[in-house]
Amino acid sequence: MEAWLIGILALLALLLCGLPIAVGMLLVGGIGVGLLLNPTAALAMLGQIAYQTGLNYELSVVPLFILMGNLIVQAGLADKLYAASQAWLGHRKGGLAMATVMACGGFSAVCGSSLATAATMAKVAMPPMRRYGYAPSLAAGTIAAGGTLGILIPPSVILVLYGVTTQQSIGELFLAGLVPGILGILLYLAAVRLTLFLQPEAGRAAERLPLADRLRALRGVGGVLVLFVVVIGGIYLGVFTATEAAGIGAFGAFVIALLRRALTLRSLYAVLIDTAATTAMMFFLLIGATMFTNFVNVAGLPRDLTAFIDGLDLGPVAVLAAILVIYVLLGTVLESLSMVLLTVPIFYPIVQGLGFDLVWFGILVVVVTEISLITPPIGLNVFVLNSVMKDVPMQAIFRGVVPFVLADLVRLAIILAFPALVLIIPRTMG
Amino acid sequence: QTRLRVSNWLPPSHPIVADMMRPWAEAVSDATEGRVEVEIMEAPLGPPQAQFDIVATGQADVGYGVHGYTPGRFVLTQVAELPFLGDSAEAVSVAYWRLHEEMLAEAGEHRGVKVLSVFAHGPGHVYTTGTEVDGIDDLQGLKLRTGGGIVNAIAKELGAVPLLEPSSKTYEILSAGIADGILFPHESVPFFRLDGIVRHGAIVPRGLYNTSFFVAMNEAVWDGLSPEDQEAVMSVSGEAFARRAGQAWDAADAAGREKMVAAGISFVTLSDDEVARIAEKLKPVEARVFGEMAEKGVDGEAALQALRDRVEAYGN
Amino acid sequence: MAGDGTRHLPVRLERGVSLSLGLGAAIFLLAMMLVTTVDVAGRYLFATPLPGAFELTQLLLAATVFAGLPLVTLKEEHVSVTLLSERLKGRAAALHGALSSALSAAVFIVVARQLGVQAMRLASYGDTTSLLRIPMAPLAWTMSVLAGLTAFILVALAVSHLLGAIRGRR
Ligand code: NA
Numbered sequence: 030m031e032a033w034l035i036g037i038l039a040l041l042a043l044l045l046c047g048l049p050i051a052v053g054m055l056l057v058g059g060i061g062v063g064l065l066l067n068p069t070a071a072l073a074m075l076g077q078i079a080y081q082t083g084l085n086y087e088l089s090v091v092p093l094f095i096l097m098g099n100l101i102v103q104a105g106l107a108d109k110l111y112a113a114s115q116a117w118l119g120h121r122k123g124g125l126a127m128a129t130v131m132a133c134g135g136f137s138a139v140c141g142s143s144l145a146t147a148a149t150m151a152k153v154a155m156p157p158m159r160r161y162g163y164a165p166s167l168a169a170g171t172i173a174a175g176g177t178l179g180i181l182i183p184p185s186v187i188l189v190l191y192g193v194t195t196q197q198s199i200g201e202l203f204l205a206g207l208v209p210g211i212l213g214i215l216l217y218l219a220a221v222r223l224t225l226f227l228q229p230e231a232g233r234a235a236e237r238l239p240l241a242d243r244l245r246a247l248r249g250v251g252g253v254l255v256l257f258v259v260v261i262g263g264i265y266l267g268v269f270t271a272t273e274a275a276g277i278g279a280f281g282a283f284v285i286a287l288l289r290r291a292l293t294l295r296s297l298y299a300v301l302i303d304t305a306a307t308t309a310m311m312f313f314l315l316i317g318a319t320m321f322t323n324f325v326n327v328a329g330l331p332r333d334l335t336a337f338i339d340g341l342d343l344g345p346v347a348v349l350a351a352i353l354v355i356y357v358l359l360g361t362v363l364e365s366l367s368m369v370l371l372t373v374p375i376f377y378p379i380v381q382g383l384g385f386d387l388v389w390f391g392i393l394v395v396v397v398t399e400i401s402l403i404t405p406p407i408g409l410n411v412f413v414l415n416s417v418m419k420d421v422p423m424q425a426i427f428r429g430v431v432p433f434v435l436a437d438l439v440r441l442a443i444i445l446a447f448p449a450l451v452l453i454i455p456r457t458m459g
Numbered sequence: 460q461t462r463l464r465v466s467n468w469l470p471p472s473h474p475i476v477a478d479m480m481r482p483w484a485e486a487v488s489d490a491t492e493g494r495v496e497v498e499i500m501e502a503p504l505g506p507p508q509a510q511f512d513i514v515a516t517g518q519a520d521v522g523y524g525v526h527g528y529t530p531g532r533f534v535l536t537q538v539a540e541l542p543f544l545g546d547s548a549e550a551v552s553v554a555y556w557r558l559h560e561e562m563l564a565e566a567g568e569h570r571g572v573k574v575l576s577v578f579a580h581g582p583g584h585v586y587t588t589g590t591e592v593d594g595i596d597d598l599q600g601l602k603l604r605t606g607g608g609i610v611n612a613i614a615k616e617l618g619a620v621p622l623l624e625p626s627s628k629t630y631e632i633l634s635a636g637i638a639d640g641i642l643f644p645h646e647s648v649p650f651f652r653l654d655g656i657v658r659h660g661a662i663v664p665r666g667l668y669n670t671s672f673f674v675a676m677n678e679a680v681w682d683g684l685s686p687e688d689q690e691a692v693m694s695v696s697g698e699a700f701a702r703r704a705g706q707a708w709d710a711a712d713a714a715g716r717e718k719m720v721a722a723g724i725s726f727v728t729l730s731d732d733e734v735a736r737i738a739e740k741l742k743p744v745e746a747r748v749f750g751e752m753a754e755k756g757v758d759g760e761a762a763l764q765a766l767r768d769r770v771e772a773y774g775n
Numbered sequence: 776m777a778g779d780g781t782r783h784l785p786v787r788l789e790r791g792v793s794l795s796l797g798l799g800a801a802i803f804l805l806a807m808m809l810v811t812t813v814d815v816a817g818r819y820l821f822a823t824p825l826p827g828a829f830e831l832t833q834l835l836l837a838a839t840v841f842a843g844l845p846l847v848t849l850k851e852e853h854v855s856v857t858l859l860s861e862r863l864k865g866r867a868a869a870l871h872g873a874l875s876s877a878l879s880a881a882v883f884i885v886v887a888r889q890l891g892v893q894a895m896r897l898a899s900y901g902d903t904t905s906l907l908r909i910p911m912a913p914l915a916w917t918m919s920v921l922a923g924l925t926a927f928i929l930v931a932l933a934v935s936h937l938l939g940a941i942r943g944r945r
Pocket residue numbers: 136137138139140141142178179180181182183184185
């Protein structure tokens with residue numbers, strides 16, 4: 030059996046035993062390299078990776094975009110987003126669920142992480158939906174699915190990691206996520222309607238607000254809008270790089286939180302610590318994934334994989350489809366960040382070799398990763414919701430996300446069929 | 460039979476891989492009559508700045524890289540980054556290898572590896588997206604992307620605003636207009652897809668700057684080769700490699716220039732007067748390098764003069 | 776996420792680590808944010824970017840990440856697949872926690888050691904940053920010490936899980 034196959038199986042076994050994913054990857058990767066080369070080389074590689082990953086300038090966007098999202102929550106803007114969406118959509122049938130989708134989309138525009146989007150929106154959107162007697166499956170399913178928009182609508186931590194791995198422009202990737210992100214919102218709205226068509230009692234309408242109130246509610250989202258326009262507009266117009274945009278965005282969120290008098294020394298400290306802990310967790314994963322990737326590279330996986338695909342004699346589209354199927358399957362058991370970190374280094378040279386655009390492939394990867402976040406048995410967004418709302422059973426949430434997974438598959442098909450939807454904005458940048 | 464794994468961080472089409480390392484791999488196999496085989500790895504084991512360590516610590520047997528990517532570590536090699544070394548990468552590379560053997564190697568900056576060769580790319584010039592540069596006055600306040608090290612200091616002394624960004628970001632910051640221009644050899648402009656973005660090239664005779672590269676083998680691996688194989692490997696490395704590398708850069712530069720002309724980029728060659736003004740402005744950069752070299756016991760001024768003399772004498 | 780809100784460590788250790796590293800990480804993060812902002816503002820308003828913004832960001836990032844590692848470890852929030860392990864109860868769960876923490880500790884001990892080796896290499900070669908000439912070895916030493924602290928926390932967690940298993944409760 031090939032060394033890389035043994036390594037992958039060993040890793041999966043360790044992970045299923047509940048070992049932290051990063052630790053498993055470091056163990057298997059380190060031992061694998063030690064056996065294939067020699068132990069000294071493996072140890073040196075470990076030190077090298079830990080050091081270089083910590084110093085990777087382009088990855089500075091990770092903590093800064095997380096900080097931006099956390100500051101926005103602290104400023105109370107997540108509530109404002111929801112209030113505004115509710116004011117405009119709440120009186121329709123299933124309106125609160127649709128408002129949740131809109132608010133998730135809005136929050137995604139200032140938050141780089143899917144988990145953070147889901148966790149934030151759970152706190153904000155769940156209480157009103159309960160008050161109006163929404164079916165828990167619909168309510169929780171909407172939030173879990175809406176949260177996945179966090180990694181497609183820029184800014185996005187996953188797209189940053191993809192860009193760093195594949196050496197694609199992070200700015201282009203961000204802009205490429207815009208149209209598919211809006212498409213995602215529209216299809217999720219359709220998914221809410223589909224649920225209500227099947228289960229008419231799942232969500233009743235709230236009262237219709239007078240126009241004056243609705244307009245007033247919009248003022249609350251001004252801060253989010255300004256921040257999004259500054260960050261993404263700045264990247265689009267070339268005022269700053271995507272890396273710098275993270276620092277500017279965090280600073281902007283800081284100013285907004287100050288202006289809204291939402292920051293005390295204590296709450297600022299809590300936000301910063303929380304951000305640092307999340308960052309460390311992600312970087313540790315990245316260090317592990319890099320070690321494991323080096324192991325499979327040394328073991329010759331890229332060569333074998335290329336030879337295998339050449340041997341299949343399939344057309345490029347069939348190969349791409351096969352890769353996406355692998356993603357969806359892996360996504361059922363792997364956590365999204367680890368999945369991207371593990372698979373992208375292996376697949377992107379193949380995809381590139383087939384002549385596909387790597388920015389487009391990046392968006393495809395994110396869309397399939399989004400599916401992985403809400404599919405059983407491991408759906409991290411579902412777990413997050415389950416931990417925030419203990420009384421909604423996991424099965425109910427998984428049942429609730431089914432229409433949204435369908436929406437995701439439709440979106441995947443549309444993006445596959447029309448690459449121009451993805452590439453139109455980045456290609457007119459600057 | 461010995462199998463040497465080469466750490467590789469550039470795409471297969473890059474001149475360093477296609478026209479330097481691959482031919483070298485074949486030459487090693489031929490020279491050792493197949494006793495030493497060379498495998499160039501497909502995926503990188505680490506980022507460009509880690510390549511020296513990757514070789515020195517035995518993660519790979521052989522590797523290549525840029526001295527300037529680990530600032531502070533290599534002081535003497537900065538002499539090959541200074542302005543006005545020469546128009547031919549071949550001449551500069553061969554002269555640089557000889558200088559390295561005679562004056563630089565004994566200081567022992569390359570600890571942990573056997574240096575197989577050192578070389579330089581073609582002369583570095585100024586490329587801009589908007590402003591046409593034909594002298595020092597046009598450079599004032601111009602934001603120029605640099606990779607750090609000597610070239611950063613050069614841009615600053617000339618009155619430009621150096622933007623230190625990794626080479627992977629060159630496309631983004633130039634296409635977006637964050638930088639007004641870039642310092643590069645001809646080859647690199649099309650390689651980084653910049654031929655559709657920059658509009659003007661200002662050619663600095665003999666080059667405004669250069670970059671120093673190494674090819675190295677892990678010391679323990681080197682010691683493990685038989686004396687016969689060591690000799691055979693060196694017969695296709697050292698000066699032979701430097702010459703091949705220089706020729707490859709010269710060819711890549713010529714091809715790059717052709718592509719740029721085809722893309723409608725205009726070229727101006729700086730006048731002798733402007734070059735003299737630039738040379739005057741850059742005296743402090745040279746002085747700083749000489750000072751650092753003196754600390755390692757090497758007369759930098761003499762080394763630079765020797766390098767320039769050898770380039771001048773090359774091929775005559 | 777493996778965090779279950781249960782306390783496994785002496786309160787004083789937890790508070791001491793959280794406060795000192797938390798303050799450090801908080802300051803590094805804020806500094807990172809300000810460095811970019813000042814750099815970009817300087818570039819447009821005064822045509823003078825902050826000298827060394829690039830390398831300052833790098834150093835601050837490394838410091839933030841490694842100061843955050845003990846924090847996230849303390850909260851037991853490293854991502855893992857809890858599909859099977861969450862079904863474990865009582866003693867089995869405690870044993871599982873002990874084993875998992877012990878293996879993680881072993882990994883972090885090696886990481887700390889290798890970062891120390893890396894630091895010594897950097898010191899011997901005299902590596903610095905490009906512009907500000909800040910020596911790199913002290914940063915690598917800091918990373919090594921923080922990885923070591925993480926290993927120490929993991930050992931303490933392993934012991935506390937093990938004691939829990941012996942006492943037969945969580
Ligand atoms: Na986002």
